[in-house]
Amino acid sequence: MSSCELIYVCKSNFVVISSLLISMSSCELIYVCKSAFCSACAGPTKELFKADVIAVNRVTCLVLMHKHGSLISTDSIWPHASKQDDLALIERILQLESFDVDLFCGITKNLESRNGNISGGQLVGQSLAAASKSVDPKLLVHSLHSYFLRAGDPKLPIYYQIERVRDGHTFSTRRVIARQKGQQIFILNASFQKSDQDGLEHQLSMPIAPNPDQLLSWDADLDKLSVDPRIHPNRRRLLANKLVRLPLDIRLCNPVDEVHPKSMEPRDKFWVRARGKLSDDQGLHRCVAAYASDLDFLVVGLRPHAVLPGVHAIALSLDHSLWFHKSFRADEWLLFTIESPRANNARGLVFGHFYTQSGELVVSAAQEGVFKKLNAQKMNSKL
Numbered sequence: 001m002s003s004c005e006l007i008y009v010c011k012s013n014f015v016v017i018s019s020l021l022i023s024m025s026s027c028e029l030i031y032v033c034k035s036a037f038c039s040a041c042a043g044p045t046k047e048l049f050k051a052d053v054i055a056v057n058r059v060t061c062l063v064l065m066h067k068h069g070s071l072i073s074t075d076s077i078w079p080h081a082s083k084q085d086d087l088a089l090i091e092r093i094l095q096l097e098s099f100d101v102d103l104f105c106g107i108t109k110n111l112e113s114r115n116g117n118i119s120g121g122q123l124v125g126q127s128l129a130a131a132s133k134s135v136d137p138k139l140l141v142h143s144l145h146s147y148f149l150r151a152g153d154p155k156l157p158i159y160y161q162i163e164r165v166r167d168g169h170t171f172s173t174r175r176v177i178a179r180q181k182g183q184q185i186f187i188l189n190a191s192f193q194k195s196d197q198d199g200l201e202h203q204l205s206m207p208i209a210p211n212p213d214q215l216l217s218w219d220a221d222l223d224k225l226s227v228d229p230r231i232h233p234n235r236r237r238l239l240a241n242k243l244v245r246l247p248l249d250i251r252l253c254n255p256v257d258e259v260h261p262k263s264m265e266p267r268d269k270f271w272v273r274a275r276g277k278l279s280d281d282q283g284l285h286r287c288v289a290a291y292a293s294d295l296d297f298l299v300v301g302l303r304p305h306a307v308l309p310g311v312h313a314i315a316l317s318l319d320h321s322l323w324f325h326k327s328f329r330a331d332e333w334l335l336f337t338i339e340s341p342r343a344n345n346a347r348g349l350v351f352g353h354f355y356t357q358s359g360e361l362v363v364s365a366a367q368e369g370v371f372k373k374l375n376a377q378k379m380n381s382k383l
Contacts, residue, residue, distance in 0.1 A: 088276030089247035090288050094129045102162035104130045108154035118152030120317045125291035127188040130160040131174040132283045139172055139192035141286055145321045146188040156180050170194050206355040212271035212333050215251035230259045238310045249273050264303040266340035271333050278331040288330035289363050298369040301340035301348035316370040328362040343371055
């Protein structure tokens with residue numbers, strides 16, 4: 001580890017004593033003077049504390065007595081438990097508990113369970129949150145690539161193990177493995193980059209879409225559909241699950257006919273934003289977009305076949321990729337446009353793009369999954 005400034009803290013002010021070249025292990029030992037700074041402080045120290053290693057390059061260690069710890073507390077993607085009641089629902093879903101260095105635990109809220117399985121958005125969002133906790137705060141995720149390996153059990157905790165693949169000057173890479181009962185259920189590779197890099201810039205124009213304020217809330221639509229006797233019971237249950245669990249506000253631009261489905265182009269678009277006000281941490285907003293990017297993404301590939309998920313066919317995610325182009329706020333309206341260029345050999349492919357209301361393309365997405373008729377479904381496996 002490179003040079004680290006050791007700072008003694010007294011009740012009146014902060015004083016830098018010396019700059020030392022120390023090893024990683026010695027970084028765990030921090031001394032705190034409990035009295036006002038004076039010549040007596042040069043003597044034996046009063047107390048010994050342990051501190052977590054938070055970086056592997058040049059850092060400044062700020063040492064505070066426990067009672068003054070609030071001076072360096074910040075609002076971020078991972079606030080203290082005492083602030084939980086003030087958080088937006090999606091922030092609570094993305095909360096992780098630290099078990100050890102680079103090991104975190106997430107749980108599935110009751111509202112997040114979908115058909116007895118953990119939603120793909122939860123796995124992508126929580127894995128990205130775990131990876132984000134292991135990099136320099138100046139770095140933001142710019143891409144991720146992930147695979148769904150097994151169906152997750154919502155009744156069990158999910159353990160996220162981080163591997164620090166590489167730390168460079170501009171880019172860092174992390175691998176996250178999600179496990180339950182000792183088995184890998186999901187893996188994610190994420191790359192992080194220092195923000196505000198100079199370079200060339202261009203984008204495709206945002207497609208035309210109605211104003212979200214002119215569209216019916218998906219909640220209101222689901223509320224009616226989930227009790228409509230003309231809809232298949234399996235489909236009604238699925239719609240009811242979506243209504244209960246969603247921490248997102250969604251406005252559909254081109255919904256399917258749930259009563260009499262017909263063949264449609266493999267395209268869709270809808271407006272989406274988080275419910276409630278989010279913290280300002282850009283890392284959080286990218287995790288929320290990652291969560292939202294799996295929502296009814298793959299099923300767009302079923303539209304040309306006039307079938308409904310859970311009634312005539314199933315669509316199960318195999319992988320998921322995201323590219324983050326520019327900073328944005330996930331608690332403001334984003335237009336998610338989706339198209340499916342191809343389905344073949346029981347697999348379908350979809351691409352998506354998130355645009356701000358001002359027309360900026362901020363996130364791109366891709367996913368491949370299994371398309372099968374319902375009678376071919378295997379309930380105990382992804383395949």
